[in-house]
Amino acid sequence: MYRTVLLCLCVGLIHFYKVKCDLVKRENKQQDAKHCCYRTLDDAMNEIEDLAGRLDRLRKKSYGCKGNILEHPTAFTALSTFTSGLPNGPIPFDKVIANVGNSYNPSTGIFTAPVSGLYSISVSIMGLHGNSIHVKIRKNGQELARLWTHGGGRGEVASHTLNLPLKHGDQMWASGTPDVRYTQRSLITYFQEC
Structure with missing residues (x-):
């Protein structure tokens, strides 16, 4: 009987650790996904800032032409x-x-x-x-x-x-x-x- 109880206890502990591992893995995946999203969002924001800078430089460059035509x-x-x-x-x-x-x-x-x-x-x-x-x-x-x-x-x-x-x-x-x-x-x- 002790064997059966010990075996059940071992199986229960193994199952508990497996469930805990699955939860930790899920939590890690969620954190990785959050970090991935944050990195992707940060990358997107950086790219948007870069594109906005490029657009501003192009506007300034073309201002010497088209902007002045409209003004003069x-x-x-x-x-x-x-x-x-x-x-x-x-x-x-x-x-x-x-x-x-x-x-x-x-x-x-x-x-x-x-x-x-x-x-x-x-x-x-x-x-x-x-x-x-x-x-x-x-x-x-x-x-x-x-x-x-x-x-x-x-x-x-x-x-x-x-x-x-x-x-x-x-x-x-x-x-x-x-x-x-x-x-x-x-x-x-x-x-x-x-």
Whole structure:
């Protein structure tokens, strides 16, 4: 009988330890799961903070372009009403059709970039009745391109478009040359892109 009681007691203790082990294992799994979730949550929070930082840096980087376009829209179109004797320096395109942002000065013929960005600059000239016209497109005084017309019997047109980055304060203009004779309704247009 002692054997039976001892055997039952041993089986009971084994069962108790097994149940206790199972409970400890379950508790450990739950703690591991909590730690796993906490680690996963911490990792997710760290990743969110990293992505938020990246997004902020991209916004700041793109602000130099799109943000400033919205704050400083820039576009103008102007005609020259000169019919003879264009100046050797900047040509004042004095008949302003549009001057969004007021970055073009029709008195001087100089456009000043209000913000850094990519700009598209177009210049067209027309010479009449055998009169040659030579015009240079300049950035901060440096020649970037030339236009030339011979001005045949009915007149000739020359156009040039430049797409180039400008920094805040850069100046652009079209200038005549000493051999400029006559022009008829020359056109200059600038606008900012991004």
